Amino acid sequence: MNKLILILAAAALGNAVPTTSPSYKLTQVSTFDNIQGVPGVGIGPVGNNGIAYDLGFLGFSLAATTSPNAPPAGLVPESAPNEIAFGPTDPQTITAGFAQITVNYQESQIAYFDLSYFYYGCGLATVESAAGVNTACSITVTGFSPPPASKQVAQQTFKFVFNGGTVQNLMYAQLDPSFKGLYSAKFTVVNANPLLTATTVGVIDTVKNTIYSTDLIPGSP
Secondary structure, rough: OOHHHHHHHHHHHOOOOOOOOOOOOEEEEEEEOOOOOOOOEEEEEEOOEHHHEEEEEOOOOEEEEEOOOOOEEEEEOOOOOOEEEEEOOOOOHHHHHEEEEEOOOOOOOEEEEEEEEEEEEEEOOOOOOOEEEEOOOOEEEEEEEEOOOOEEEEEEEEEOOOOOHHHHEEEEEEEOOOOEEEEEEEEEEEEEOOHHHHHHEEEEEEEEEEEEEEEOOOOOO
């Protein structure tokens, strides 16, 4: 009986998925301002086919709102001129099915990531732009762990309070400690008035994150 147990244990170990702890990490603040966009329009993907800062910002559009020295209008980026947008009418969200930050993209060398904070807001527009109409909303972020046992490990909702004006700064969102070791983080937006959710666009900017890799990350210690 003891011999049988040893044989089964050895077989189980032989079939186990090997795990390697990442040797490198890089903490960064993704502002999207070094990415070229079209002023006043949010249509194209973020970075190179949705890849920027060694992360996949899939289902988000780059919104190049204004030139850095232009007067503020609409939702003011935390760091001008760019922010990124998502929602039911956003072309990138429609193509991808939903908006997410992820390490799951072709040729990714990132094992997982942490999310610390970001800035957010909402507008009523087919595509988010500086001319969009600000609106009250809730943005929910849901974090998932890496495979093979991928599961939901974190969720937080942030309310954007509309000030009634035509110009408004983004609000600050501090994520709790459960948003660590993520494979992906899904973003969804709901308007305070459910009848307007279908035309509501969520906006985020200045995303602090830490990425981990078994390979050297340029800029990492």
